[in-house]
Amino acid sequence: MNALFQRWPVIRQLLHGGDGTGPEAMSDATKSLRPRNSGAKVARSICPYCGVGCGQLVYHQDGKLISIEGDPQSPISRGHLCPKGAASYQLLTHSQRATKVLYRRPRAAAWEEIDLDAAMDMVADRLWESRERTFVEAKDGRRVMNTTAVAHLGGATLDNEENYLIKKLFTAGLGMVCVSNQARI
Amino acid sequence: MPGLGTSFGRGGATTAQQDLANSDAILIMGSSMAENHPVGFQWVMEARNKGAKIIHVDPRFTRTSAMADIWVPLRAGSDIVLLGALIRFVLENKRDFREYVLHYTNAPVILRDDFQDTEDLEGVFSGWNEAQKEYDFETWSYRGAPTVPGAKVHGGHAKDRGGERSRECIYDRDLTLQNPRCVYQVLKRHFQRYTPELVEQECGIPRRIFEELAEAFCSASGPEKTAAICYAVGWTQHSDGVQIIRSAAILQLLLGNIGRPGGGILALRGHASIQGSTDIPTLYDILPGYLPMPYFDGDSGSLEGYLKRHTTACGWWSNFEKYAVSLLKAYYGDRATQDNDFGFDWLPRVTGDHSHLGYWLEMDKGNVEGLFVMGQNPAVGAPNSGLERKALAKLKWLVVRDMVETETASFWLDSPEISSGQLRTSEIDTEVFLFPAAGHAEKNGSFTNTQRLLQFHEIAVHPPGDARSETWFMYHLGRRLKEKARANPSPRNAGLNALTWDYPVEGPVAEPDAEAVLKEINGWTTADRKLLSSYRDLKADGSTASGCWIYTGVFPAPNENKARRREPKGRYGHGWGFAWPSDRHILYNRASARPDGQPWSEKKKLVWWDAEKNEWTGYDVPDFTKNKPPDYHPPADAKNDDALAGDKPFIMHPDGFGWIWVPSGLKDGPLPTHYEPLETPLKNRLYPRHATDPGANKLENPENPYANSPDPRFPYVLTTYRLTEHHTAGGMSRYLSHLAELQPELFCEISPELAGELDIHNGDFVTIVTARSSIDARSLVTARVRPIQVDGRVIHQVGLPYHWGYKGLVKGDVVNDLIAISEEPNVRIMETKALLCNVFRRENGRDPQKYSRDGEREIPEASAESEAA
């Protein structure tokens, strides 16, 4: 009861003085305020936007993202981020992100959600059939071993490891030569 | 990267962003660095605060210009005139760094007598074949260098673009530079007409300003000073983009600014791994490490022919075979043996132009069945995107992987073609799959940034729902396909059956271990899988495997992923990530020392010869054979790197020189030449008979038409660009409220003068029309855009940022609908920075009924107005 009474700022004012703008007016929440990422786990990361390659600290706790900010140790960015880099947290958490595989049948006017594994099987089948149909082994006696009827686009936003697997499977494995991305000069 | 690749040997930025802080002058051209690379720009600001002169050349006054000491507006597409004039300024006023030029460049090398210059042939070099629209570049070789008849330049990104017809390690030099056939004299003559007057007439740059620019840049070069050049797609996205970069390379070589602290050429990349995706390419014409793809024609019938063709007698590329074989071993593992040429024959052959733009036109013809799009959004980001979207409707199936539902994924649902009735959803047979992708903090992997630095990003949280990494997608797709192949061991499946695909997976979703992939990229001994620490350990006998030789050393030991290192030390932060090759941050840094191995100056020392230790040492890892003394002279029978003397810093080149002159490897000439854009309001006053780059491919067709040059219907010059607040095609910015609100609507920047002529008020809706299409935008009438006075005429320029589309929180018309699909000869990039357009004011706000692109009705009268100007 007395404690409760003590928590009424007016009483604090009467007892300890203060014009109502200082500690006497602070709520318990304010007193116990801490940064959101306090004590969170941190992953060392790199900004996904442009080619500068700013270092990022990704704070997370119990499998949830908490915040993303610049990595002060980075010899390139020295902890700074541009507006895009600073928006990385929203990039990963915004409501418009796709989280289910969407499938559109021929001539259909709407998406339908489908199971990931089923989708993988379907894509593998389509790819295999198209390749079987269009693969060229040789032309006037010279080796060709390619298909130009299945193509790939993209890579400059992907990881090196991902690009490596794309080129390895699509070109070295399947003979796809139409492989391209944003990068030019 | 032929611009940098042919000039210096490697297709990558020669310097590091941090090193800009050491510059005495920085020329930013073809880039708005402050806007598109703000954090990198902090190093420019640091240089500025130390007193460096910042020069920005740009048609518009941008946020970069606002930080520069000198802003030089020029007519879009006249870059080579300005750079050529700077080169002429250096030569005429003897401002070149003579000792550097004599020893480190091929300026003194004597050329063949039968070479003829554009000055002799009205715009083309000798060897031009008008019928074939391509060069036979035999006459470009050094005098006395034997040549291999019959081979052909394929252009593209490969280390040499298939160009070893000549043996550039054989040459005569004239160290007095007086011989009229030496590169120096030929260069001087080539640019003799690129005068300040020409600059005034063609670029619209007043003479005084040109002189101030030239003075500022040259006076910041020499033994005691260095100047750097930064560029981005403002240079590359031109029909002669490679040659613009070549001009910069020549300028920097003449001024001795390559391989030295505060010097260099910094190519600024627009994506997190643009550099990485050419090093480890998802491109059609190269294999990892800039090894060329086998071509159907040429000598790629067999491994032997392939190696013979691409292996040089001297210089680093004499190791070609080691890298090629090690890659094949990485791909095909144990099944790749001496007897089967390490599976070389399983590799597909390049049979044509399989670049994005090339195959997309095939797609438009219905010749492509299926397409994978991963982290790219061509429906917004690609040129003539209207055509690109329509081509998508001709596919049997389309797989899109992205973090959001992009315009590309939903082209069949709400594209402009649907609303305009050109496409009908109910008639589009394309099957579409949209796979949710993981974000950067939801997977392990490495990016290679703009300065060739590999940086690993760790997984923090698992991706939401069914979102997965591309690593996961490719691995599990490959697993399924390999099962199908196992069931059907036909010759065409031999490669797939041989393909090694045994990556460990972990976790509930069976995510492949990205580091296992990086280890394969790094390379190992095939016998006991011992990780390699340098590409010097790679062998041609199949005893080593490496997925990308230039990355070897990134993972030298099982628990030592150098891309993951986070202990920066020293001036360049060695110990943070891994810079290819061999953690060298400033390439060709041997050139930072005099021929005798000592620094040019105390102020600009970087790497020098330590006589006691008998090795090269300094602030960076020497880009040179560590124990090769400066006075080393190769014996006559020396091969590969040993054939290069101790004062030849450009070790990738067979002659060890920086190439002012490119004897082989470029499809459009050994020297840069001013060609007008494919759409231009002016005649080419230098070369009336060859106004545009002879090698450029317009891919003109009814769906991809061009304006005439000039064209009264399209009197204004249009240039497109990016904004700080958005990212390329918008998939990573238009869906985020915190970014979308900062630039919520498509606008076009026009000068008050043009606005006055067209009675356009700030904020009015305007329609921008090109030969391809027309779009609506708000007008931002600003004095930051100025009419350029060229040739006694006023040329109005119009600026358009291109980030908007029909999805996301903020929508807008697709600017790339206006752009033509065209191909620069060497890398097949489109021209987005200079084309022709017209502008109209919308009478009543937005009008769904667009101006037809060939609607004669209103266009002529508008042009009449502009003629009056």
Added chain:
Amino acid sequence: MSVTAFLTDSTLCIGCKACEVACKEWNQIPGDGFVWSGLSYDNTGGLGHATWRHVKFVENGATPGVGGNSPENFSWGFSSDVCKHCENAGCLEACPTGAIVRTEFGGVYIQPDVCNGCSYCVVACPFGVVDRDETDGRAFKCTFCYDRQKEGLAPACATACPTESIKFGKLDDLREAAHDRVEELTDAGFRDVQLYDPIDSSVGGIHAFFITRGDPRTYNLPPQPQVPTVYLRKGWISAAISSGLMIAAALVAFAGNRKS
């Protein structure tokens, strides 16, 4: 606990808006609407309940050969605005609930768990910073990242700023640094550089001061801001007199009209 401050040096600002975004990301502020203003590149307009850092864009004519960094011509000015955290803060004094407090770092902080949205602070701020979110009901403004400061972290905006045009540190040090910087720039020929820190006004100086090129008024920085408490004395005297007059009037009226 030492008193901390912002020094926003517009001569280093590249107008990238990283501060705006970093602030919104850290404080998880909702979007501020998607309205294109046509006012140069400024589409968020000003500080408000959903914008606690705001970059202003001021355009002047551009001349060839003269970049924005030349003393001759300042062609495109950027300045990142923020709550001034006044020495004598109008909002702080006006708040009837004690929701607004002065933190140990000298910042002015609105306690979101206390504010009842009376919006008196809104009219008490001489810089037009505090703003009531009409959907939420409470008043919001820059918290000076009080939460971060408690663990010695710099505010989100200063951390992000690519060119370090937003500096964060001890008030006294920064004030000194600001004067040095102005001197340095003036010596370099930038005669139009000014430091905005109305220390002689009743606001008694601010904890977020600005170096601008040209007149600070161009960026809506008032030359003589007044903390409203300066009016109190006069006001209460007038109120006392008026009250007296009321009673007097009533007595007079009735005294003159006795009747039963």
Added chain:
Amino acid sequence: MSDTSKSGERHSHIDEAREARLLEIRRQAALARLASQPGDGADGDLVPHASPESGYYGRPLLKRPQWTNEIPLYFFCGGAAGAAAVIASAAKLAGTDPRLIRDARYLAAIGGAISPALLISDLGMPSRFLNMFRVVKFQSPMSVGSWTLLVFSGSAAAAAFLSAWQRQPRGIFKILQNAGEFISTIAGPVVSTYTGVLLGATAIPVWNQNLSVLPLHFATSGMAAAAALLELRGHDSRALNTVGIITALGETAIGASIEIRRSPVSKPITSGRIGWLARAAGILAGPVPLILRLLASGGNQSRNIKLRKIAAASAVAGSLASRLAWTRAGIGSAQDTALLLNASRQ
């Protein structure tokens, strides 16, 4: 750096012809109404100019008051209630008609009850109205006002309740009643006048410039309203009429002074729609009742009563309207950036 300035001189005369031409075209554009009006955002010609005079595109420097109409209404109620308490006590001292006293007490009590309701409904978070009593801040008129209102409402209510409950209260009730009456009589005027300080002690120029007038104005119009409401309730007392005349005189004087002392700062209260509202309020509260009451001194009683009733109604309307006008004037005043930037210069 010196060479930069040298090069600057070089620039100063570069291709003057073209520079001149550009300037001319811009001048033409300006003449052709394409000139940039500060703040006209996306419909000028050029991006509008930001300048020391117009400020940042003329965007508001201050935030507009976000109060809803409950606040002017509260000013009215509180003002009348406070005044009613005074009238009641004065009447009691004069020993006049107990019905008048009782109704005055009721008026005070009712006003004292409605006021908090109005205040609370204006809060962004009404559920937190109790936080008004977390602290006492003498430097905050809002805090002082809240506490005073608390005291006043309580005492006025007690006084009214007891007077209604017992004709002749005794003992403890007597003491309570007297206390209530006394306290409400002291707190009443404060409630009526502090609102003037509340407006005056802000950053809004039109308010703080009229700082000393506002409490007086709110006092007179509060008295006027209280007296008028009692008259309308049916009390035809000479005393109330006298109050009416005095306050009408006061209001006339105040209105006149505002009209006379016109300044850029007072523009929001003297011009435009708000200006006319304020003017109308002034006339309704001042001249109109004054004249009517003077006319009402003639022979015909019923006519006089009618006239006084009309005068009363007019005064009430005036009092209400002027509160509305003054709160609204703050909005316009907050938007006048140019004034804030330059007026404060002198």
